Amino acid sequence: MSIIHHLEEDILLDHAAGTLAEGFSLAVATHLAICPACRERYAMIEGTGGALLEDIEPAPDTDASWQSLRTRIADAPLPTAKPARRGSAGGSAPILPEPLRSYVGSDVDAIRWKAMPGAAQFIIQTRDGRAVARLLRIPAGKPVPEHTHRGMEMTLVLSGAFSDEDGTFTRGDIEIADGSLTHQPVATDDADCICLAVTEAPLKFKSWIVRLFQPVLGI
Numbered sequence: 001m002s003i004i005h006h007l008e009e010d011i012l013l014d015h016a017a018g019t020l021a022e023g024f025s026l027a028v029a030t031h032l033a034i035c036p037a038c039r040e041r042y043a044m045i046e047g048t049g050g051a052l053l054e055d056i057e058p059a060p061d062t063d064a065s066w067q068s069l070r071t072r073i074a075d076a077p078l079p080t081a082k083p084a085r086r087g088s089a090g091g092s093a094p095i096l097p098e099p100l101r102s103y104v105g106s107d108v109d110a111i112r113w114k115a116m117p118g119a120a121q122f123i124i125q126t127r128d129g130r131a132v133a134r135l136l137r138i139p140a141g142k143p144v145p146e147h148t149h150r151g152m153e154m155t156l157v158l159s160g161a162f163s164d165e166d167g168t169f170t171r172g173d174i175e176i177a178d179g180s181l182t183h184q185p186v187a188t189d190d191a192d193c194i195c196l197a198v199t200e201a202p203l204k205f206k207s208w209i210v211r212l213f214q215p216v217l218g219i
């Protein structure tokens with residue numbers, strides 16, 4: 001299936017300007033690694049915006065996180081247009097593209113998942129701490145607890161698929177939600193859904209049991 005949920009122009013601009021929190025920039029960079037269409041749009045933005053941006057002094061607090069992401073991206077191998085290994089017995093393309101794989105430290109098969117209500121999670125360390133980035137593994141056919149948002153939430157599907165009020169999201173699709181959206185993503189029946197979820201403030205869960213455990217879970 002091809003990607004149908006892409007990045008908006010303003011997010012691409014913020015990414016180019018380096019004003020996004022590191023976690024959100026990681027989600028954008030990972031979508032760009034998977035999505036040739038947005039890569040093309042982003043290249044145009046960088047090309048036309050580059051001259052303008054040179055005249056703007058970036059804010060000091062965002063500069064550090066952007067430099068940190070830039071360094072990691074520069075160190076990471078470039079995303080390849082085709083899977084590195086294909087056709088050979090047992091060979092398969094990695095589920096986590098760069099720069100995400102370097103942040104996680106491995107591909108998904110080596111992740112030490114931690115239990116949370118309705119799903120498993122792996123917290124990804126970022127240097128600026130302005131947003132929390134995590135990998136979520138939602139069991140096939142299961143929902144994650146219904147919630148709204150206090151700030152922006154980006155969810156990028158890496159494997160499997162989920163559906164919510166905004167449609168169905170498969171590998172590469174990215175959903176950007178805010179306080180106006182209450183949603184309950186449900187993984188499709190065929191496979192577990194693994195996604196990168198980035199939030200800038202704790203989620204607001206409907207269930208008091210989940211709320212009780214929020215401080216422990218860091219969600």
Ligand SMILES: [Zn+2]
Pocket residue numbers: 003005006007031035037038039
């Ligand atoms: Zn795209």
